[in-house]
Amino acid sequence: xxxxxxxxxxxxxxxxxxxxxxxxxxxxxxxxxxxxxxxxxxxxxxxxxxxxxxxxxxxxxxxxxxxxxxxxxxxxxxxxxxxxxxxxxxxxxxxxxxxxxxxxxxxxxxxxxxxxxxxxxxxxxxxxxxxxxxxxxxxxxxxxxxxxxxxxxxxxxxxxxxxxxxxxxxxxxxxxxxxxxxxxxxxxxxxxxxxxxxxxxxxxxxxxxxxxxxxxxxxxxxxxxxxxxxxxxxxxxxxxxxxxxxxxxxxxxxxxxxxxxxxxxxxxxxxxxxxxxxxxxxxxxxxxxxxxxxxxxxxxxxxxxxxxxxxxxxxxxxxxxxxxxxxxxxxxxxxxxxxxxxxxxxxxxxxxxxx
Amino acid sequence: xxxxxxxxxxxxxxxxxxxxxxxxxxxxxxxxxxxxxxxxxxxxxxxxxxxxxxxxxxxxxxxxxxxxxxxxxxxxxxxxxxxxxxxxxxxxxxxxxxxxxxxxxxxxxxxxxxxxxxxxxxxxxxxxxxxxxxxxxxxxxxxxxxxxxxxxxxxxxxxxxxxxx
Amino acid sequence: xxxxxxxxxxxxxxxxxxxxxxxxxxxxxxxxxxxxxxxxxxxxxxxxxxxxxxxxxxxxxxxxxxxxxxxxxxxxxxxxxxxxxxxxxxxxxxxxxxxxxxxxxxxxxxxxxxxxxxxxxxxxxxxxxxxxxxxx
Numbered sequence: 001x002x003x004x005x006x007x008x009x010x011x012x013x014x015x016x017x018x019x020x021x022x023x024x025x026x027x028x029x030x031x032x033x034x035x036x037x038x039x040x041x042x043x044x045x046x047x048x049x050x051x052x053x054x055x056x057x058x059x060x061x062x063x064x065x066x067x068x069x070x071x072x073x074x075x076x077x078x079x080x081x082x083x084x085x086x087x088x089x090x091x092x093x094x095x096x097x098x099x100x101x102x103x104x105x106x107x108x109x110x111x112x113x114x115x116x117x118x119x120x121x122x123x124x125x126x127x128x129x130x131x132x133x134x135x136x137x138x139x140x141x142x143x144x145x146x147x148x149x150x151x152x153x154x155x156x157x158x159x160x161x162x163x164x165x166x167x168x169x170x171x172x173x174x175x176x177x178x179x180x181x182x183x184x185x186x187x188x189x190x191x192x193x194x195x196x197x198x199x200x201x202x203x204x205x206x207x208x209x210x211x212x213x214x215x216x217x218x219x220x221x222x223x224x225x226x227x228x229x230x231x232x233x234x235x236x237x238x239x240x241x242x243x244x245x246x247x248x249x250x251x252x253x254x255x256x257x258x259x260x261x262x263x264x265x266x267x268x269x270x271x272x273x274x275x276x277x278x279x280x281x282x283x284x285x286x287x288x289x290x291x292x293x294x295x296x297x298x299x300x301x302x303x304x305x306x307x308x309x310x311x312x313x314x315x316x317x318x319x320x321x322x323x324x325x326x327x328x329x330x331x332x333x334x335x336x337x338x339x340x341x342x343x344x345x346x347x348x349x350x351x352x353x354x355x
Numbered sequence: 356x357x358x359x360x361x362x363x364x365x366x367x368x369x370x371x372x373x374x375x376x377x378x379x380x381x382x383x384x385x386x387x388x389x390x391x392x393x394x395x396x397x398x399x400x401x402x403x404x405x406x407x408x409x410x411x412x413x414x415x416x417x418x419x420x421x422x423x424x425x426x427x428x429x430x431x432x433x434x435x436x437x438x439x440x441x442x443x444x445x446x447x448x449x450x451x452x453x454x455x456x457x458x459x460x461x462x463x464x465x466x467x468x469x470x471x472x473x474x475x476x477x478x479x480x481x482x483x484x485x486x487x488x489x490x491x492x493x494x495x496x497x498x499x500x501x502x503x504x505x506x507x508x509x510x511x512x513x514x515x516x517x518x519x520x
Numbered sequence: 521x522x523x524x525x526x527x528x529x530x531x532x533x534x535x536x537x538x539x540x541x542x543x544x545x546x547x548x549x550x551x552x553x554x555x556x557x558x559x560x561x562x563x564x565x566x567x568x569x570x571x572x573x574x575x576x577x578x579x580x581x582x583x584x585x586x587x588x589x590x591x592x593x594x595x596x597x598x599x600x601x602x603x604x605x606x607x608x609x610x611x612x613x614x615x616x617x618x619x620x621x622x623x624x625x626x627x628x629x630x631x632x633x634x635x636x637x638x639x640x641x642x643x644x645x646x647x648x649x650x651x652x653x654x655x656x
Contacts, residue, residue, distance in 0.1 A: 024382060027413060028414075028421075061378070072414060072419060074414075102427055118376045119374065129369050130525070131527070132558050134370060135646070142586055150584040153629050198624060243612070246614035246616060248558060333601065367526050367527065368526070371524040513535065
């Protein structure tokens, strides 16, 4: 889609990722994040033109669970609001599209999810074909493992490569106060761990996380009023592949490649890339599909292997890029988000600071 | 094709789904349920608008801020609205016809939902003053309140609940 | 949270399921002539309505697999097994199912497997118990 308005991320907020929040429900986790966000931006809800959320009712086990989350926003006087049963990255895409109309200048995007109450592996099975697949109950780790073996069977990718992704992710996460799994881990030690769902080892899989994240988008001059260094969204696009694993090439991500072209990834030097790869082998596939060289700092936050609040993890990749641009640590970044089994659907955004 | 002709029914398959959850009520709801287990109905107050939410979820839905405090309200109040259920449905535990309604406890700003009993169906009405009949064994569940029955007081004035409809 | 969804399958899946009840595997020809198993109503790449059914074998090749040491509720086997994409003879795409190989060491990409049918003869996925290594 060709844009006419420059839209930027001008403020972000996130909750520290934890394995299981036994005290707080979703609204109680989300509310301080929304308050923190508005405070950082110096805006009230009245200043926001459009609000949109990304979450999944199945995680909570309640129909219309996303409606109760609005308690965290305080939608009075009545607000212009939307929701996607998707990761918050797609809610951001909707907000970005909405802002292109030109009649409003700000949008608030939030996402949240507690993966701990239900059996997340089983819940995600319900996204599969109900006729051919759901009766077999293949879980999300099984689907990823099938993709991982296809990759290992193909040219030049080894289990060591996967372990190196994990080690780098945990090491980077040490600098991220919000990350869940962090530390120095030795690649040899990782390779000695038993297989969990062959060929994946437990550390090749994402942690289970409860968390929330939110951003404020602003257009043009409004963005410059909110922050000195907006993280401009230079391009954003998302593409989807067929849902059946059997008709796809599992060693590649054509939807990521296409989204990257449309978003203009190749138009300049990439300093950092935040890739939503819940499984270690997926980082390898995505890096190739995005055409990123070894000079790019991949997942400086630790990525989804360090914390994986399902429904917020994709938005968090955009947040981690935006934060580093706004703080001046990076100038041009690529953020990626994924949805569906084994990288079926992919969103790519290119963010940049003013030079 | 005429309107009365039926299309042949194609194959239908069953897909049973079962998901188990370990539900966290959250800090506010936990406090409310603990109160219920002690035979008390507790509310929380919004620091901005001052409304008392009974069965609080920890937030004021209009102001988007955390509610707080522990305000006990009597288990007595006014029936603001109700409906009479005549249709049997799966999982229903009460015999039809029965009345279920919203009870605004004295001092609360939002009503609780409950069963209305010990009154003929045709006499159930808005403004009826009711009180809770608690179960013999109390626990952190709204099942601790079996139902609401008339107190015998004169009906509440419409003005006392018109803003809570 | 528990619910039994009743789903009407439509003519394409109905025909495939009827075949399963009769212990026959079928595929459907895609826009490019490639045989897709299990059949789909529309070509996954062109969106064209597909109609040409093709009989395929009930044995084929494993194109990728994963080993499950702890089966979960509802899965095809309650002992360790492999998930696999199986490209049946005559098909051009892999079908996802379980392989009762007994041990992880018996699994390999490229190995031949065959459908193990159930006696139910139901027009649904339940007619396939799983796959098993082809003898010999």
